[in-house]
Amino acid sequence: MMPVDTRKTDTSSAPETAVAHYRHRWRFLRRFLSHPGAVLGGAFLALVAVLAMFGPHLAPHDPLQNNLGQVLQPPSGDHWLGTDDLGRDLLSRLIVATRITVQAALISLAVGVGIGVPLGLAAAIMPPLLGGLLMRITDGIMAFPPILLAIGVLGALGPGLTQAMIAVGVVFVPRFARLTRASVQQVYHETYIEASRVIGTPLRRILRWHVLPNITGPLVVQIAVTCGFAMLAEAGLSFLGLGAQPPDASWGALLGRALPYVNTAWWLGIAPGLLITLTVLATNAVADGIGDSLGRGSRRQK
Amino acid sequence: MSASTAPLLTVQNLTVEVRTHTGWTAITRDVSFQVDRGETVCLVGESGCGKSTTALAIPGLLPEGSARIANGTVTLDGQDLYRLSRRGWEDIRGEQISMIFQEPMTSLHPAFPVGAQIAESLRRHRGLSRRAAHRRAIELLDLVGVPDAARRVHAYPHEFSGGMRQRVLIAIALACEPRLLVADEPTTALDVTVQAQILDLLQDMRDQFGLAILLVTHDLGVVAEVADRVVVMYAGEVVEQAPVRDFLHHPAHPYSQALIAAAIPEPGGELAWIPGAPPLPEAMPSGCRFHPRCRYATPECRQPPEVPLRSEPTGRTYRCRFAPTELDALAGRR
Amino acid sequence: MLALIGRRLLVTLPLLLFVTLLVSLMSLLVPGDPAVQIAGENATHEQIELTRQRLGLDRPWHERYLDWLAGAARGDLGNSVFTNDSVSQLLQERLPVTLALTLSALVFAALVGVPAGILAALRRNRWQDSLIRGVATIGIAMPGYWLGLLLLMVFAIQLGLFPTIGYTPLTENPAAWLHGIVLPTVALGAPAAAEVARQLRRSMIDTLQQDFVRTATAKGLRYWMVLGKHALTHAANPVVTVLATQMALLLGAAVIIEKVFVIPGIGELAVNSVINKDLTIVQGIVVVTTLVIVVTNLLADLAHAWLSPRTR
Numbered sequence: 014m015m016p017v018d019t020r021k022t023d024t025s026s027a028p029e030t031a032v033a034h035y036r037h038r039w040r041f042l043r044r045f046l047s048h049p050g051a052v053l054g055g056a057f058l059a060l061v062a063v064l065a066m067f068g069p070h071l072a073p074h075d076p077l078q079n080n081l082g083q084v085l086q087p088p089s090g091d092h093w094l095g096t097d098d099l100g101r102d103l104l105s106r107l108i109v110a111t112r113i114t115v116q117a118a119l120i121s122l123a124v125g126v127g128i129g130v131p132l133g134l135a136a137a138i139m140p141p142l143l144g145g146l147l148m149r150i151t152d153g154i155m156a157f158p159p160i161l162l163a164i165g166v167l168g169a170l171g172p173g174l175t176q177a178m179i180a181v182g183v184v185f186v187p188r189f190a191r192l193t194r195a196s197v198q199q200v201y202h203e204t205y206i207e208a209s210r211v212i213g214t215p216l217r218r219i220l221r222w223h224v225l226p227n228i229t230g231p232l233v234v235q236i237a238v239t240c241g242f243a244m245l246a247e248a249g250l251s252f253l254g255l256g257a258q259p260p261d262a263s264w265g266a267l268l269g270r271a272l273p274y275v276n277t278a279w280w281l282g283i284a285p286g287l288l289i290t291l292t293v294l295a296t297n298a299v300a301d302g303i304g305d306s307l308g309r310g311s312r313r314q315k
Numbered sequence: 316m317s318a319s320t321a322p323l324l325t326v327q328n329l330t331v332e333v334r335t336h337t338g339w340t341a342i343t344r345d346v347s348f349q350v351d352r353g354e355t356v357c358l359v360g361e362s363g364c365g366k367s368t369t370a371l372a373i374p375g376l377l378p379e380g381s382a383r384i385a386n387g388t389v390t391l392d393g394q395d396l397y398r399l400s401r402r403g404w405e406d407i408r409g410e411q412i413s414m415i416f417q418e419p420m421t422s423l424h425p426a427f428p429v430g431a432q433i434a435e436s437l438r439r440h441r442g443l444s445r446r447a448a449h450r451r452a453i454e455l456l457d458l459v460g461v462p463d464a465a466r467r468v469h470a471y472p473h474e475f476s477g478g479m480r481q482r483v484l485i486a487i488a489l490a491c492e493p494r495l496l497v498a499d500e501p502t503t504a505l506d507v508t509v510q511a512q513i514l515d516l517l518q519d520m521r522d523q524f525g526l527a528i529l530l531v532t533h534d535l536g537v538v539a540e541v542a543d544r545v546v547v548m549y550a551g552e553v554v555e556q557a558p559v560r561d562f563l564h565h566p567a568h569p570y571s572q573a574l575i576a577a578a579i580p581e582p583g584g585e586l587a588w589i590p591g592a593p594p595l596p597e598a599m600p601s602g603c604r605f606h607p608r609c610r611y612a613t614p615e616c617r618q619p620p621e622v623p624l625r626s627e628p629t630g631r632t633y634r635c636r637f638a639p640t641e642l643d644a645l646a647g648r649r
Numbered sequence: 650m651l652a653l654i655g656r657r658l659l660v661t662l663p664l665l666l667f668v669t670l671l672v673s674l675m676s677l678l679v680p681g682d683p684a685v686q687i688a689g690e691n692a693t694h695e696q697i698e699l700t701r702q703r704l705g706l707d708r709p710w711h712e713r714y715l716d717w718l719a720g721a722a723r724g725d726l727g728n729s730v731f732t733n734d735s736v737s738q739l740l741q742e743r744l745p746v747t748l749a750l751t752l753s754a755l756v757f758a759a760l761v762g763v764p765a766g767i768l769a770a771l772r773r774n775r776w777q778d779s780l781i782r783g784v785a786t787i788g789i790a791m792p793g794y795w796l797g798l799l800l801l802m803v804f805a806i807q808l809g810l811f812p813t814i815g816y817t818p819l820t821e822n823p824a825a826w827l828h829g830i831v832l833p834t835v836a837l838g839a840p841a842a843a844e845v846a847r848q849l850r851r852s853m854i855d856t857l858q859q860d861f862v863r864t865a866t867a868k869g870l871r872y873w874m875v876l877g878k879h880a881l882t883h884a885a886n887p888v889v890t891v892l893a894t895q896m897a898l899l900l901g902a903a904v905i906i907e908k909v910f911v912i913p914g915i916g917e918l919a920v921n922s923v924i925n926k927d928l929t930i931v932q933g934i935v936v937v938t939t940l941v942i943v944v945t946n947l948l949a950d951l952a953h954a955w956l957s958p959r960t961r
Binding site for chain 2: 859860861863864865866867868869870871872874879882883956957
């Protein structure tokens with residue numbers, strides 16, 4: 014008689030069903046809250062969200078009000094961050110720009126997910142040869158320098174904030190497509206799915222109950238991770254003048270406008286860049302927190 | 316053991332601590348034994364008894380930062396090894412003391428040919444030229460039984476099976492003719508037939524080079540085959556030490572008896588088994604560490620203090636409150 | 650090895666074809682009309698028509714593309730729709746500048762990132778590790794051009810250690826080129842260095858726990874030998890991939906850095922081509938960029954094969 018093997022059975026490869034998710038939400042929240050960095054990041058992002066939503070009401074001055082008598086003033090009691098080349102209060106411009114910056118990032122993510130996920134799903138379900146070919150094409154796109162790709166797309170669409178964000182979204186499509194395809198493939202070819210198909214379960218059902226829950230985890234992490242890059246990309250394009258067009262401005266655009274005055278009104282360049290950096294730091298911290306809290310299978314591709 | 320030859324390796328009161336989430340915990344305690352020149356000593360015990368840790372401590376391969384020597388010494392030919400500088404250790408390893416491990420599949424660098432990995436040792440310790448080292452590497456491969464050595468010397472590890480890789484590792488270990496080979500369960504991960512071949516190889520090498528071997532194993536079959544002496548460990552302590560015949564025929568410690576009974580079936584009967592599991596370092600039983608699983612346990616065994624080692628004139632030592640004759644009496648009473 | 654190169658080259662041609670086809674197709678999507686833009690705001694209908702004919706924009710799309718393709722095979726990448734300058738000429742002038750900047754940033758990233766990653770791995774969880782990881786985290790969050798701006802402010806303007814504008818070509822005066830390229834290199838290379846450091850740290854920590862490193866130590870090899878020859882060669886594998894990926898990112902980011910430091914590379918070209926909807930320039934840039942990426946990936950694959958013979 015052999016001693017009993019008391020090792021726990023390894024269930025880490027068993028795919029999730031939708032029902033099990035409700036239990037996991039609690040655990041996820043608890044784990045997330047135990048990461049100080051992620052919590053701090055989340056708090057900062059909440060602040061940014063508030064600014065984005067209520068910006069125009071919070072700004073001390075009218076961001077579009079030219080005041081040519083007060084051009085390029087250093088920070089003072091009246092203008093905490095100084096004034097720009099048209100006499101506009103920088104702080105107000107910055108606050109109002111928050112909404113534009115956040116919107117831009119969200120649009121690009123929406124484009125990336127909206128096109129990438131269905132694409133990946135299709136690539137996973139279609140015959141492997143076709144799917145493989147599709148993936149190679151997306152790999153090729155992924156290898157291309159993102160900024161240049163965005164500029165290339167803008168070459169067709171012309172400059173403008175929405176156009177820029179669509180361009181950036183296009184850059185994200187391959188990443189989301191790959192992720193979706195990999196996650197779906199993990200589940201789709203499992204025997205129990207085949208069994209399900211054989212007995213005639215409609216594809217819709219299979220997708221919703223088995224496939225979808227399996228991708229949400231990694232997808233959420235990937236979205237959080239890509240958020241930071243979306244901000245940097247938008248800021249970069251706007252910095253070049255290809256994104257937000259005057260008089261609208263995003264943080265990146267404000268940074269771009271500060272460039273000619275680096276000699277004289279150097280303070281104009283500090284705040285926008287700082288805000289971008291802090292927000293990207295915050296999104297990365299939150300992304301790390303989400304990745305760690307979701308546990309196995311959803312670890313962020315480091 | 317004649318008085319004129321001092322032991323090659325002396326392990327004295329070795330206590331190793333590992334870092335756990337609660338701080339430093341001892342996983343071996345007061346481990347003492349010695350290995351004479353040319354002798355094969357087997358370190359035996361269940362998983363988790365501390366035998367691998369003890370083996371790693373000898374060439375100073377305990378992972379820094381997560382393990383430390385809390386007490387005791389390891390002495391090679393009178394030299395206290397843990398007084399050595401880093402360079403001193405680097406000179407000893409591979410040259411005086413070599414070690415082979417349990418996992419041949421992952422113990423070779425995947426990007427260098429096996430010949431180069433053997434030659435590396437030779438060039439480091441013997442200062443051989445590239446060409447000379449290469450030639451010697453081929454000889455060594457041949458010696459350890461790798462067929463077609465002259466060609467295989469250029470091959471990469473992934474082109475070898477597990478058994479062959481272990482042979483290569485033995486070649487590396489013995490390249491500079493060390494005086495002591497520490498082998499941590501070298502055959503556990505291999506097929507049974509290959510196991511026998513490797514053991515034969517080790518014995519051949521021992522005969523050829525006059526090698527002393529400290530072999531860690533949980534397999535009594537291996538012990539019966541190669542050991543001169545046996546050191547039995549349980550829960551981090553040495554519980555018996557004896558020449559192999561004495562150990563196999565008249566084990567003194569109840570644990571040793573149970574081990575042997577579990578390996579060798581009673582005539583016409585089943586294999587015996589030992590109930591329970593070894594204690595965790597944080598939850599050591601009071602008094603004798605083995606008493607919860609011992610068939611002879613008396614209330615006295617549960618009481619502190621801990622059981623000291625007793626020695627017999629034959630040179631055997633064991634850690635029990637009762638002598639073998641007393642145990643027989645206890646068994647008779649039941 | 651030769652087979653690898655051969656296979657790559659074979660794939661490159663259809664790749665270039667595909668990519669330029671895509672760009673050319675985009676011209677069909679372009680909402681604006683370049684002829685209108687070039688002819689000017691006050692142009693009459695006839696003038697616009699004339700401009701269109703002059704530019705060949707009245708011909709069907711596929712004709713224009715095939716023409717361009719024929720020219721490209723000969724090395725002539727067409728002319729700018731806007732200025733009629735030869736695209737090949739423009740690229741010849743500007744691409745080397747951008748490449749030089751990108752490569753120097755890559756070298757910077759390796760020179761700074763590799764030792765940092767190793768140090769962080771060796772002093773894991775101690776203050777050196779925390780510091781390096783902290784700096785790296787900020788490094789990848791910060792926009793490179795903001796760093797460039799800050800560096801410009803502090804080192805060029807305030808301290809006067811480096812030139813603020815003005816670019817000296819490498820061929821003209823290497824010392825002056827170097828002097829001028831330092832700040833842009835740091836600004837461009839810093840995020841890449843941060844990523845390299847993070848990746849190498851992870852890779853190194855993982856490698857140091859491998860059995861074969863233990864074997865190397867058990868052989869009695871010197872510490873530096875174990876580290877450099879056994880551990881690093883193995884840990885370097887993923888880092889080669891990172892460097893290759895970074896190359897692509899750097900190429901894009903260089904475009905923005907060039908604006909900050911007024912460097913006459915393809916950045917300006919690219920931006921203007923968007924504003925002017927100058928499709929031939931965009932096509933030209935896409936072609937050369939794709940070539941650079943292909944070569945980079947090829948080099949990375951060769952490095953991988955050298956580092957780990959199993960893949961050969």
